[in-house]
Amino acid sequence: MKLKTGKRKVNRTAAGNVAVFLFLLLFGVFFLLPIVYAIATAFKPLNEIFIFPPRLIVKHPTTQNFLKLSQVLRDYFVPFSRYFFNSLFITVLGTVGHIILAGMAAYPMAKHRFYGQKMLNRLIVTALLFSSSVTYISQYIVLSATQMIDTYLAVILPALQTTLGLYLMMNFMKGLPDAMLEAARIDGAGEFYIFWHIVMPNVKPAWLTLMIFQVQALWNSSGGGFLYSEELKTLPSVLATIAAGGNVRAGVTAAASLVMMLPPIFLFVLLQSRVIETMSTSGMKD
Amino acid sequence: MKFPKKRQESEKLSAWEQIRRSKQSYLLIAPFMILFFFLTVIPMVASVGLSFTSFNMMQKPILVGWENYQRMLLDDPVFFKVLKNTLLFAFLTGPISYLLSFVFAWLINETGRTLRTILTLIFYMPVLAGNIYFVWSFLLSGDEYGIINAFLIRLTLISEPIGFLTDQNYMLMALMVVQLWLSLGTGFLAFVAGFQGMDVTLAEAGAIDGIRNRWQELRYITLPGMSHQLRFSAVMQISSSFGVGAVIISLVGYPTSQYSADTLVTYIMDVGTTRFEMGYACTIAVFLFALMIATNSLISAILKRYSTE
Structure with missing residues (x-):
């Protein structure tokens, strides 16, 4: 048996790789979502913050929150x-x-x-x-x-x-x-x-x-x-x-x-x- | 100056001569060690002493013997409430987070270089971003503007919004999810490093010896090689999951109503810096200290047995 050295790993199946990928994707989303939500909210105009049902992603991004931040400060x-x-x-x-x-x-x-x-x-x-x-x-x-x-x-x-x-x-x-x-x-x-x-x-x-x-x-x-x-x-x-x-x-x-x-x-x-x-x-x- | 390096040479000298010869070593460690004694060792020893006193910072401490310990174990229902919460965090989120750290690090290592770098960043990001966990107060908000409530209502799983951060039945669970989210810290990085440092040729040798899939490779090759990392991460995990406090304070308040979501850490702050019962606060701190040390010895004994098998 000849083994490849370097990048390719031994003992891996394609199905296993897909499972690993899906698992990481699922948890990656859980870990990233709150941060994405925070970023989106930072660019939301006021009427989108109070929209019902609430939306995760911003539709019309604005910098008004950052301007208001400098006013508040x-x-x-x-x-x-x-x-x-x-x-x-x-x-x-x-x-x-x-x-x-x-x-x-x-x-x-x-x-x-x-x-x-x-x-x-x-x-x-x-x-x-x-x-x-x-x-x-x-x-x-x-x-x-x-x-x-x-x-x-x-x-x-x-x-x-x-x-x-x-x-x-x-x-x-x-x-x-x-x-x-x-x-x-x-x-x-x-x-x-x-x-x-x-x-x-x-x-x-x-x-x-x-x-x-x-x-x-x-x-x-x-x-x-x-x-x-x-x-x-x-x-x-x-x-x-x-x-x-x-x-x-x-x-x-x-x-x-x-x-x-x-x-x-x-x-x-x-x-x-x-x-x-x-x-x-x-x-x-x- | 000649430096005493070899053992045989130094053992011939008297203790004083040894100390004199190591002058430069002592000078180098002195600044750190002075601060360390002043802010960690002495406070720790003083805590034990003060736990036997009644002390309010205004008058001198009065010796009261075991009174504080009696009060803690016999007359303080709040203590048992916050102890229960602490243990829930420590023995539920702690192990889950430890397991997740390990599994994520393992699976991340299965991916390519670029993806590995990005995924490590994503899982570590909540820790890195510090105060960002405030965003959970919007996600978990108790009205229909809360994203999670809105989502559950749309799925018709619930009809009324749940007060995740106000209802005593949900508070702890919600806090545990948030705590899990931001618990992939130093221990996780140690695991990532441990997997990357694994000798690839070991896995190849294992393949020749009949290891057939990644589970077997993990069990027989990777895990035994990771025992030091397993121990280090456990230590990090224990001190963070027994130390949950800041998240609770900023998401549900301090102290929480009827102490329903407080832990020993926030209770110590409450007793000490709000009520100024420093003696009693130290008693609880000593208890927490003993609890953490005991858990550490237990876990390290388990890990030792497992990794030497």
Whole structure:
């Protein structure tokens, strides 16, 4: 028997392929439909939103919802640019900071041997096992005891220490060849130099993945109950107030969320193969 | 600086000498670890301590012994209501979502490169799009303008619109569907990656050894090679399905009427940040923590047995 190597897979029947295709089509529609509906609603004129029976797809697309969105935002007593700045500031600082801190910590954890390493490793894996909702109250107490509630730090600092990022980074770095690091050491490079100039450029897929996870979490964060002042609030909390307007505001709400969801989706489309490459090292051994 | 790399070499040195030699390692991990201790480890330990106190943030905590635990298990009907909801999410949507993640990743891998990229994006999109789940409040709207109600009425399956997000009989079910819709997250990506990383030659070797269809290939070749991914995804799945909260708050309110759709997560927020009973909130948090750790050990024991067979 001669086997073809490369693209064609063995053990496949045509009927099976059709079944697979139909199954994926069915669920693909279920997953895509709400988003299609949101996009369609964003372009619906008011009379189509109140049409009965309701229609999924828009008949006469219009940009009036987007114009109305900018009007609604102009009437806010805190300028819209402020919310935008808040979201951007939290996202950029939280993402860049997390990548650098997680990378710095991941390098010795993956490639060095030192006292207390096993204990730290166990702590990190344990922290993966429970969601942050468990520490919500005590985190609130710690942040308010240090007077950080209702400041940018209350959102940025917890995001910096996400253990999933450290874990993924660590696993990815374990795949780096030791010889490469050893060669740099022989040339007299310090560990910080090696980290920044050799390790980080070689784990680009890992930090691009962390970037997507962080951007997605922070860009969509409404402050997690740690921000009260209107001038510190972020875009998702504006979205929530607009959405509270109900059916009359349906078109504007859809327009706003369409604008909101573009950046993370754009990043993922651009970087999908890097994410998959990183996730292939995510496996848990014990 | 000489770096202690080989085991034999480092074991000869005293503990202090080892620490001194690893100075650069400690400096590198310090910033992350300081934040991690400050915002995860200490809060977790403090929760356990505070769960034995009465604490309202204004006065100092007062030690009350097991009182909070007694109250939780004996005198708080709301606790059992939200516990039931949490378990429903965890043991119904959790496994379904885990299974779907695996099946989708497997089938996606059967398609070509372009289609695979598009399908991965589609299934991951709800997570990626963040706040977009508000659109379900229009889809599930309780009047005939709600798309799903209108559809069901047209099919004459129902005559009156159903209040999916207001009727206590339907609320949880509706929320579970939404939760399923946005649950193909990190675990799903890990599966997609796991299938793509599979060695094609293994499947070819399997074909020679008598594996005849894709089911057998999955059972005897792919699954044993995926055990680490199975474990990682399970961990991700458990922490997300025990942590359902934001969706509930934005679709049916906070707290929901008579706590009919609340989970432990939203109840903790309610007890802590609305009623400022921090001690009691910590007690429930400790309980949730124990529940998640216990589930994790159980699942990992099952996966270990299954994958080593």
